[in-house]
Amino acid sequence: MPVIAAYLYRDGRRVREVDIGERVDCPTDRSEFVWIGLSDPCAEDVMALQALYKLHPLAVEDSLKDGQLPKVDIYGDQLFLIARTAQLDDGVIAYGQTAVFLGHSHIITVRQGSTRSHLPLRKHLEESPDLLGQGTDYVLHAVLDFIVDGYIPLVESLEEEVSAMEQHTLDAFLGRTEIARIFTLRRQLTRFGHILIPMEEVARKLAQTNHPCIDAEARHYFGDVLDHVRRVETMNTGLREVLTSVFEFSNLMEQQRTGAITRQLAAWAAILAVPTALAGIYGMNFEHMPELHSVYGYPAVMSIIAVICLTLYRRFRKTGWL
Amino acid sequence: MPVIAAYLYRDGRRVREVDIGERVDCPTDRSEFVWIGLSDPCAEDVMALQALYKLHPLAVEDSLKDGQLPKVDIYGDQLFLIARTAQLDDGVIAYGQTAVFLGHSHIITVRQGSTRSHLPLRKHLEESPDLLGQGTDYVLHAVLDFIVDGYIPLVESLEEEVSAMEQHTLDAFLGRTEIARIFTLRRQLTRFGHILIPMEEVARKLAQTNHPCIDAEARHYFGDVLDHVRRVETMNTGLREVLTSVFEFSNLMEQQRTGAITRQLAAWAAILAVPTALAGIYGMNFEHMPELHSVYGYPAVMSIIAVICLTLYRRFRKTGWL
Amino acid sequence: MPVIAAYLYRDGRRVREVDIGERVDCPTDRSEFVWIGLSDPCAEDVMALQALYKLHPLAVEDSLKDGQLPKVDIYGDQLFLIARTAQLDDGVIAYGQTAVFLGHSHIITVRQGSTRSHLPLRKHLEESPDLLGQGTDYVLHAVLDFIVDGYIPLVESLEEEVSAMEQHTLDAFLGRTEIARIFTLRRQLTRFGHILIPMEEVARKLAQTNHPCIDAEARHYFGDVLDHVRRVETMNTGLREVLTSVFEFSNLMEQQRTGAITRQLAAWAAILAVPTALAGIYGMNFEHMPELHSVYGYPAVMSIIAVICLTLYRRFRKTGWL
Amino acid sequence: MPVIAAYLYRDGRRVREVDIGERVDCPTDRSEFVWIGLSDPCAEDVMALQALYKLHPLAVEDSLKDGQLPKVDIYGDQLFLIARTAQLDDGVIAYGQTAVFLGHSHIITVRQGSTRSHLPLRKHLEESPDLLGQGTDYVLHAVLDFIVDGYIPLVESLEEEVSAMEQHTLDAFLGRTEIARIFTLRRQLTRFGHILIPMEEVARKLAQTNHPCIDAEARHYFGDVLDHVRRVETMNTGLREVLTSVFEFSNLMEQQRTGAITRQLAAWAAILAVPTALAGIYGMNFEHMPELHSVYGYPAVMSIIAVICLTLYRRFRKTGWL
Amino acid sequence: MPVIAAYLYRDGRRVREVDIGERVDCPTDRSEFVWIGLSDPCAEDVMALQALYKLHPLAVEDSLKDGQLPKVDIYGDQLFLIARTAQLDDGVIAYGQTAVFLGHSHIITVRQGSTRSHLPLRKHLEESPDLLGQGTDYVLHAVLDFIVDGYIPLVESLEEEVSAMEQHTLDAFLGRTEIARIFTLRRQLTRFGHILIPMEEVARKLAQTNHPCIDAEARHYFGDVLDHVRRVETMNTGLREVLTSVFEFSNLMEQQRTGAITRQLAAWAAILAVPTALAGIYGMNFEHMPELHSVYGYPAVMSIIAVICLTLYRRFRKTGWL
Ligand SMILES: [Mg+2]
Ligand SMILES: [Mg+2]
Ligand SMILES: [Mg+2]
Ligand SMILES: [Mg+2]
Ligand SMILES: [Mg+2]
Ligand SMILES: [Mg+2]
Ligand SMILES: [Mg+2]
Ligand SMILES: [Mg+2]
Ligand SMILES: [Mg+2]
Ligand SMILES: [Mg+2]
Ligand SMILES: [Mg+2]
Ligand SMILES: [Mg+2]
Ligand SMILES: [Mg+2]
Ligand SMILES: [Mg+2]
Ligand SMILES: [Mg+2]
Ligand SMILES: [Mg+2]
Ligand SMILES: [Mg+2]
Ligand SMILES: [Mg+2]
Ligand SMILES: [Mg+2]
Ligand SMILES: [Mg+2]
Ligand SMILES: [Mg+2]
Ligand SMILES: [Mg+2]
Ligand SMILES: [Mg+2]
Numbered sequence A, B, C, D, E: 001m002p003v004i005a006a007y008l009y010r011d012g013r014r015v016r017e018v019d020i021g022e023r024v025d026c027p028t029d030r031s032e033f034v035w036i037g038l039s040d041p042c043a044e045d046v047m048a049l050q051a052l053y054k055l056h057p058l059a060v061e062d063s064l065k066d067g068q069l070p071k072v073d074i075y076g077d078q079l080f081l082i083a084r085t086a087q088l089d090d091g092v093i094a095y096g097q098t099a100v101f102l103g104h105s106h107i108i109t110v111r112q113g114s115t116r117s118h119l120p121l122r123k124h125l126e127e128s129p130d131l132l133g134q135g136t137d138y139v140l141h142a143v144l145d146f147i148v149d150g151y152i153p154l155v156e157s158l159e160e161e162v163s164a165m166e167q168h169t170l171d172a173f174l175g176r177t178e179i180a181r182i183f184t185l186r187r188q189l190t191r192f193g194h195i196l197i198p199m200e201e202v203a204r205k206l207a208q209t210n211h212p213c214i215d216a217e218a219r220h221y222f223g224d225v226l227d228h229v230r231r232v233e234t235m236n237t238g239l240r241e242v243l244t245s246v247f248e249f250s251n252l253m254e255q256q257r258t259g260a261i262t263r264q265l266a267a268w269a270a271i272l273a274v275p276t277a278l279a280g281i282y283g284m285n286f287e288h289m290p291e292l293h294s295v296y297g298y299p300a301v302m303s304i305i306a307v308i309c310l311t312l313y314r315r316f317r318k319t320g321w322l
């Protein structure tokens, strides 16, 4: 079902449904506009709209192909923009694309691969004719706001996981699975950052551009979207830095642990080498070894071994090796 | 108690208290203004002010929600800005938010989560009617200066801790708790840096923007705030670099120590292997081992062992392994 | 065969072949243009064109020497640009160069070291006289688009290899050959990045420059090329980051493995030192060792050894060393 | 002694001493100016000047407090600037501050914590009335030049130490003290860099700003100061990079050494395990061990041991482990 | 011999030699100019030229002191610039300096520490009066081109060495000398980069500046120099990145090797501990050890030892430790 919804609005109120092949002549006083929502449409659908609404062929092409980077293009008195949607799916960020064609009397959204429908958003806007009456630029703001709001649970969920990971690192040594998860997480955050930077640019352009489709008042609203993207971006950067720190910390801890064990190993090896070497000597089968015949030989050697071992043990304790 | 204080000022002197629901008509010659201070207010309070002072709904929304990044927004002849407060709380930086609505005849501050009251500041300003008489831009400067001054004990306290940590690293090996603290500290500094950079931008904008709410003379005062933020930022960056260096240094030292112990271990293993191997051989039970029957066998073997061990010991000392 | 093709076009349709030494006078209404394609030409060929089309000697020099960085130069009412081609050749990126001389009525392309012929592209354009009729700027766009499209299979193929490498790292330890391949791959990606950044600049300049050779409409097309370069650049940067992560992860895993083995080694050394030391003692040949004569001596010592070894073993298991 | 010197100059020649509380009316033709030098003055002294020369209170405040970052502030037709002085003190960089108030007919310098007096500089300038007659901007240049010239012996001394350290690293392994020194040195260079970057900005601003206090000709002189700061900054950055390289190199060398010793240790352990194991076996007290009774048993076992050990030794030599 | 050559040129042809103390009045139609080349001159020589050609004293000072960073200074209708020369000398980059004073009718070059004479360049230009007739800006271009061309063999030679090093790293383990060379090489490349960045800026400024000394046509030629510097800079950056990669790769390989040896060592220690421990037990001198008296005791123990050792050996092979 590629066409999700297509209605004509007058003064912020829904007037009637519109066919996507239908020519709608809105008055030039901007009191009316058409809002069409498509989801994974086939090329023909969008081609039909292209002729009716004078969409630029390059924009149509981009809207049909997922994987574009966020951007704003100006085509005369129309705007075209690409935004990327993101949601968490089993701990992995799944991306989608929303393309928007914006004119004075039309706004067409084309979603690709995104599973969050715009219908609740449309319903919510239709309940406030005052806002919807502000025109297509206000609808564009609402769509962008909707997309960026979708980033927030995602980044908050990742933040929780990163914090748990961080706490865990402080409490215990990380295993292979945990390190692999950190590695995967950091990758996701880096990729997300590659989306957020051009998204920020899109919001900034809309908040600053002087274009007939965007009223002065609407720019404040795009400024608000920009604030949200910046906040998500700051959180995202912060999480990436935490993971890098966790990596470094884990590294240093592991190295320290190996160092401590090497010292212990060395200490015990030294202590145990004493009875082994001495016993080896008195285990030799020379006929002429006077000590062997003495009654005090055995206890003497045992005492010597005990004294040396104890002295070594104490020294190692003192230097912190044991 | 959301409303902390609300007064009307004329020529820098307090005239009377003002009710937050009350319309106050100040003359256009800028001789009077209202200064209202709220702390963690409920939405209704701010909504009431919104209508009276024509605050922008987006600004009101931001003022009510903690966690915004510092920014300056221009709404016609009014300004809206967000600053972040920071104080040290048990070695952890606790953040708050102060939003300011600025007009010719009103300045409204909305604090969220910050525990430093503006009352002493207000009292201090009321004692200098000359300064307060300069208008709302001067009050804005005083509020920002107050917030940024709050950063200084924080960063100085962290500096002390970092210096102690640095000295400790040079004197001894770091334990797990200390490394974990370095790790936590660096995180805090990084996060603080994420606040300082937009705070610097806020101060720079105010020092450079040509806006009717900001007099030319007031810009010098915002330039002074900018100086303070820059200094804090330089200190913060410096501390982060020190901690990174401490990490690296500690790493290299630990590696060097493990290397030294590995060499010692190897040296002692070599030395002790000599009596063990030789004694093992003369501990064999072959009937036909001529040395065993010689009177000189035992002392000879013992001498050989001693000579080899001593030679090895000397060599290892010379190469610095022992 | 340096001259690949040279034709005169009128209103988007091929009129006749053109000799590279021939002067062609196109009308000033831009309805006609000459498109000449050369591949690894000798200096004389290009020199001949230089005089006929008033090419700048510096541009001619650059077009003849491979290894230039991408750039756009403006020579009066002509443009000169360098693009770099890239294709994967046995896992290694092979670079070539395409120089383009652009005027109102001529476009001359000079390929160096590139193996992808422009003939299919020319054929494709000749099938759409509408597009070809838009002039030399449209042909320039088509050539750049063709070059940038050549990057995509390359980067996708590298992405596949990098992903396989990444998965492999998570599953197993990397061997020397694999690490060497990661090292080589990262080198290639870095070098490719050194090409992509100036290519992005070339596309941006063409999309923004106000030059008589580039129509306003054509700029949208260069904007589209810019989008493609940016996407490739983002992918390329992402792949480089993955490889850096793989390096770090592999490093940490290797270190952890060595740590685990050191612990195992230490544990077994401790356990086996017990029978060795005790047996050594009872292997001494002292005449007066009362335990040796007791019937219970042997089983007692064996039991002591067993108990100590077992206790040690259990402890090591508990602390995770074994 | 806060007031170091205060004189009136006419046409580049000293006229008479001036009291800091005295009002001096210079003609508007710029032929006269007052040059006052203070060092660690008390607030009252500067306050007196503030009224007489219309200094801005914010500038006065900054001049009295050490630890400001370098900057240039424009207050109407006056300039205020902060520079930082640096000198080496027992291998540690000690910082001071010089604040300068500049007007058409006055230049006031306020030093804080700097031990290099401006008196020789003043004397030197008084000997060239031609230069001094160029006005207060030329004096400002001379003061900045004097401060920046103070950086050069500092950075050259550090360069010598860094080069010695670098050579030492190539020749031998670094000890703990040396690594600690590198660590401390790098910290100093980083901090110095934090001063140099705003100092560069100060010089650049003065070389480019169009301000009535700075003649066009004087800007060339500030450009010369800028050259010096840039050169110091490039040297400083270079030294920091060398120390980072020394760290990395030392790290890699230490790791390689530990690797080599681990291999040696492993090789000798393997070689010595042979006689130990074999001798152990023939040291067993079984009654029925035919070899023990053979005349050739002992020499045979000894030969086997010798052959195995020698073979192992040769193999280890060949693979480079020994 | 500080004065290398000094001639008057008219319409691109050499007219006569010029004395450096001689005043030459060229017509204002730019048909004549003087080209003077000095090498390591004494101050007096340049001072003489300063008066005759109205050179700025700051520029003269810079030209006399080696070690300046590349820059372009504008002194009214004259230009002054500093370039740095570089050549490889026993594997080390040796730097020199060329200062150029440029006016309508004069170009004076002052070389410091550079060993490449400009005489062949002058001879080459004198053979093309067409080019030389373009004026002093063309000569300036030729001098810069000559300097930048000198970078190319240098960077190519370093590239060869880096490639050999890289290949070597892939094939074998690096020794101390090789790592020290990498370390030294990287230092050289970093320092060279510190020269190339301001050289790029110099070329860019000349290619873009609107100055009476530089004709519009000449700017294309400086653009060509810019291309060369950029190419050298890209190569230089690439080489530095390769060396950093080689460092990292070598590090990881060394760590992996140590890991592999630790595993081998552990495996052999485990295998050899078996006969040692068992033989130790049967070497005890207890009177009541029934196994010792059995005929099957010896072969049984030997078989047990063999079986355990073999099993261990097989297991270790399977897990890849041996
Ligand atoms: Mg990123
Ligand atoms: Mg991306
Ligand atoms: Mg950003
Ligand atoms: Mg908001
Ligand atoms: Mg925000
Ligand atoms: Mg941000
Ligand atoms: Mg950082
Ligand atoms: Mg933050
Ligand atoms: Mg900053
Ligand atoms: Mg201040
Ligand atoms: Mg400052
Ligand atoms: Mg400051
Ligand atoms: Mg790159
Ligand atoms: Mg390249
Ligand atoms: Mg880019
Ligand atoms: Mg596209
Ligand atoms: Mg793209
Ligand atoms: Mg990009
Ligand atoms: Mg720095
Ligand atoms: Mg500083
Ligand atoms: Mg100079
Ligand atoms: Mg310099
Ligand atoms: Mg310079």
Ligand SMILES: [Mg+2]
Binding pocket: D200, D230, D233
């Ligand atoms: Mg700099």
Ligand SMILES: [Mg+2]
Binding pocket: E190, E191, E193, E194
């Ligand atoms: Mg560099």
Ligand SMILES: [Mg+2]
Binding pocket: D234, E191, E194, E195
């Ligand atoms: Mg340099």
Ligand SMILES: [Mg+2]
Binding pocket: E197, E200, E230, E233
């Ligand atoms: Mg560059």
Ligand SMILES: [Mg+2]
Binding pocket: C058, C061, C062, E224, E227
């Ligand atoms: Mg060229």
Ligand SMILES: [Mg+2]
Binding pocket: C068, C069, E226, E227, E228, E229, E230, E231, E232
């Ligand atoms: Mg180039």
Ligand SMILES: [Mg+2]
Binding pocket: C068, C069, C071, E226, E227, E228, E230, E231
């Ligand atoms: Mg180039």
Ligand SMILES: [Mg+2]
Binding pocket: none
């Ligand atoms: Mg680095």
